[in-house]
Amino acid sequence: MGGSLARALRPFAETITGVDPNPVSREYALANGVVDAATDDLKAGVSEADVVILAAPVRTIIAMINDRIGAYLRSNTLLIDIGSTKADICDAMGRLPIGIQAIGGHPMAGKESSGVQESDATLFRNRPFVLCASRRTTPATRDRAIALATAVGAMPIEMEPQRHDKVVAAISHLPYLISAALVATVAQQAEQDDAVWKLAAGGFRDTSRLAAQDLSMTGDFLSTNTQAVATLLAYFRMQLAILEASLIAQENGKLVELLRPTREARIAWGKQDEARRNAK
Amino acid sequence: MGGSLARALRPFAETITGVDPNPVSREYALANGVVDAATDDLKAGVSEADVVILAAPVRTIIAMINDRIGAYLRSNTLLIDIGSTKADICDAMGRLPIGIQAIGGHPMAGKESSGVQESDATLFRNRPFVLCASRRTTPATRDRAIALATAVGAMPIEMEPQRHDKVVAAISHLPYLISAALVATVAQQAEQDDAVWKLAAGGFRDTSRLAAQDLSMTGDFLSTNTQAVATLLAYFRMQLAILEASLIAQENGKLVELLRPTREARIAWGKQDEARRNAK
Numbered sequence: 221m222g223g224s225l226a227r228a229l230r231p232f233a234e235t236i237t238g239v240d241p242n243p244v245s246r247e248y249a250l251a252n253g254v255v256d257a258a259t260d261d262l263k264a265g266v267s268e269a270d271v272v273i274l275a276a277p278v279r280t281i282i283a284m285i286n287d288r289i290g291a292y293l294r295s296n297t298l299l300i301d302i303g304s305t306k307a308d309i310c311d312a313m314g315r316l317p318i319g320i321q322a323i324g325g326h327p328m329a330g331k332e333s334s335g336v337q338e339s340d341a342t343l344f345r346n347r348p349f350v351l352c353a354s355r356r357t358t359p360a361t362r363d364r365a366i367a368l369a370t371a372v373g374a375m376p377i378e379m380e381p382q383r384h385d386k387v388v389a390a391i392s393h394l395p396y397l398i399s400a401a402l403v404a405t406v407a408q409q410a411e412q413d414d415a416v417w418k419l420a421a422g423g424f425r426d427t428s429r430l431a432a433q434d435l436s437m438t439g440d441f442l443s444t445n446t447q448a449v450a451t452l453l454a455y456f457r458m459q460l461a462i463l464e465a466s467l468i469a470q471e472n473g474k475l476v477e478l479l480r481p482t483r484e485a486r487i488a489w490g491k492q493d494e495a496r497r498n499a500k
Numbered sequence: 501m502g503g504s505l506a507r508a509l510r511p512f513a514e515t516i517t518g519v520d521p522n523p524v525s526r527e528y529a530l531a532n533g534v535v536d537a538a539t540d541d542l543k544a545g546v547s548e549a550d551v552v553i554l555a556a557p558v559r560t561i562i563a564m565i566n567d568r569i570g571a572y573l574r575s576n577t578l579l580i581d582i583g584s585t586k587a588d589i590c591d592a593m594g595r596l597p598i599g600i601q602a603i604g605g606h607p608m609a610g611k612e613s614s615g616v617q618e619s620d621a622t623l624f625r626n627r628p629f630v631l632c633a634s635r636r637t638t639p640a641t642r643d644r645a646i647a648l649a650t651a652v653g654a655m656p657i658e659m660e661p662q663r664h665d666k667v668v669a670a671i672s673h674l675p676y677l678i679s680a681a682l683v684a685t686v687a688q689q690a691e692q693d694d695a696v697w698k699l700a701a702g703g704f705r706d707t708s709r710l711a712a713q714d715l716s717m718t719g720d721f722l723s724t725n726t727q728a729v730a731t732l733l734a735y736f737r738m739q740l741a742i743l744e745a746s747l748i749a750q751e752n753g754k755l756v757e758l759l760r761p762t763r764e765a766r767i768a769w770g771k772q773d774e775a776r777r778n779a780k
Contacts, residue, residue: 328699328700328701329701329702330701330702330703347701348698348699350699377695377698377699379695383693383695386689386693387689387693387695387696387699388699390685390686390689390690390696391686391696391699391700391701391703391704392701392703392704394682394685394686395682395703395704395707395708396703397740397743397744397747398678398682398707398740399707400743400759400762400763401736401739401740401743402674402675402678402736402739403762403763403765403766404739404742404761404762404765405670405674405732405735405736405739406670406671406674407761407762407765408735408739409666409667409670409732409735410670413663413666413667415657415659415663415667416667416670416671417769417772418628418657419608419628419630419657419667419668419671420608420671420769420773421608421609421610421627421671421672422609422610423610423671423672423675423676423710424671424672424675425770425773426675426706426707426709426710427675427678427679427706427707427709427710428675428766428769429706429707429766430703430706430707431759431762431763431766432763432766432767432770433763435756435759435760435763438756438759439752439755439756439759442747442752442755443747443750443752443755446747446748446750449747450744450747450748452685452689453740453744453747455685455688455689456681456682456685457737457740459681459682459684459685459688460677460678460681460733460737462684463677463680463681464677464730464733467677467722467723467726467729467730467733468726468730470723470726472719472722472723475719475722475723476715476718476719479680479711479715479718479719480715481684481687482680482683482684482687482711483680483683483711483712483713483715485683485684485686485687486683486708486709486711486712487712489697489700489708490705490712492697493700493705
């Protein structure tokens with residue numbers, strides 16, 4: 221995601237410096253013109269920057285904000301992150317030295333595959349780019365962050381960090397957990413009958429895809445969004461129980477009627493989503 | 501699926517007749533060379549056939565077998581279905597007149613979109629094609645069904661109908677129900693905050709895709725596979741509860757360790773699946 225942002229910001233930036241502990245990523249980014257310079261030294265990478273974008277798992281972003289980065293930045297630097305949850309990050313930003321313009325960000329775009337090798341300048345086009353104010357967000361910070369989101373083709377949407385975290389609990393974190401529980405269930409069945417893995421096809425592929433996500437990402441978004449995710453899990457259990465009761469009672473007509481509004485909601489959203497993607 | 505089979509069998513069949521109550525589908529199939537003839541009259545469509553393939557929701561297939569088709573078929577006609585569950589269909593096949601060669605089938609291939617307009621001759625290539633014997637399956641029936649599956653490029657796999665139904669409960673029917681419960685949960689959240697629909701992206705798209713499936717298909721596969729699906733739901737609940745307990749207790753390290761084997765299982769399956777799809 222950091223690499224995609226670098227590519228998308230290319231036409232708007234004088235110099236882009238990538239900071240990454242992984243030498244393979246740095247070399248790739250340099251060799252492919254994703255960045256102009258690359259280093260594993262955070263201080264060296266950010267001390268002259270006008271804009272700093274933190275792209276990492278949530279707890280790594282928080283650690284960078286808490287431990288070091290405040291002392292490295294020039295005054296008036298725009299500091300924005302693109303972590304998966306916003307409340308804890310915006311809290312940490314609020315404790316940065318006055319003068320740093322810090323705002324939370326979350327572009328609602330993703331790819332199956334991660335890494336700078338997969339970076340894509342068009343990733344953010346027509347996608348929402350959530351911006352969450354911190355105590356270090358001034359009116360100028362907002363304007364600069366909106367300009368950045370607009371520059372990469374995204375649609376900036378401002379909201380409270382807590383509201384953002386509730387929304388992503390529903391659309392990202394709950395789907396991840398049920399995807400993981402599905403794979404665990406299927407793997408358990410496959411121990412008894414390996415035809416399970418052999419016959420699995422498109423339906424399983426889609427529903428289980430999120431279970432392959434990087435654990436440093438998922439562990440961090442879950443543990444920084446516990447309450448919202450736990451609440452959604454309770455609601456999900458209720459919805460599933462309603463379907464299950466009707467299934468087991470063999471109330472077939474009723475089961476279909478329960479599934480109908482769900483199907484219609486998914487189809488309606490799918491059309492909007494499709495239109496948005498085609499517009500890109 | 502029926503249209504895709506017709507296209508895939510094109511090089512092997514003298515005449516293909518499509519039987520469909522929908523005039524738009526019949527006209528499309530005729531105009532585009534999917535079939536040589538089309539009718540809405542089941543008797544007329546099947547009475548001269550050497551091979552009859554029943555492609556419909558499970559209960560429609562069972563109704564065709566129970567109500568009419570036995571009397572219409574010539575002796576030695578191969579009757580195969582491609583319904584989503586097999587036990588009830590194979591039971592019904594077992595009550596057909598002796599002389600009809602009936603066997604249950606299920607090609608493990610699917611598309612997001614259905615209808616003859618979306619038919620694709622390559623849909624079955626390198627995909628498993630499950631065959632389930634009924635009391636009307638002779639050795640010749642098996643041989644002919646295997647030849648049919650092989651002709652369309654699929655890999656025939658023979659198994660007991662009950663075993664098939666348990667496997668698809670895990671890889672298709674459980675994923676469908678949790679996908680539907682996810683959409684119901686998200687729709688409920690969206691009533692409180694419509695940013696939920698606006699921000700939903702790829703993760704939600706994949707995990708919720710199955711919820712848009714045709715209700716006549718899903719209602720029938722659920723209601724003809726109740727016990728296996730209900731059993732899987734119980735196992736799924738346990739897997740989700742294990743993750744949930746660790747999440748709520750904020751045992752972050754433990755949660756990641758619980759998710760690790762699941763991630764690895766999904767990645768390992770994904771590689772096999774990818775290799776199979778690339779081979780196609």
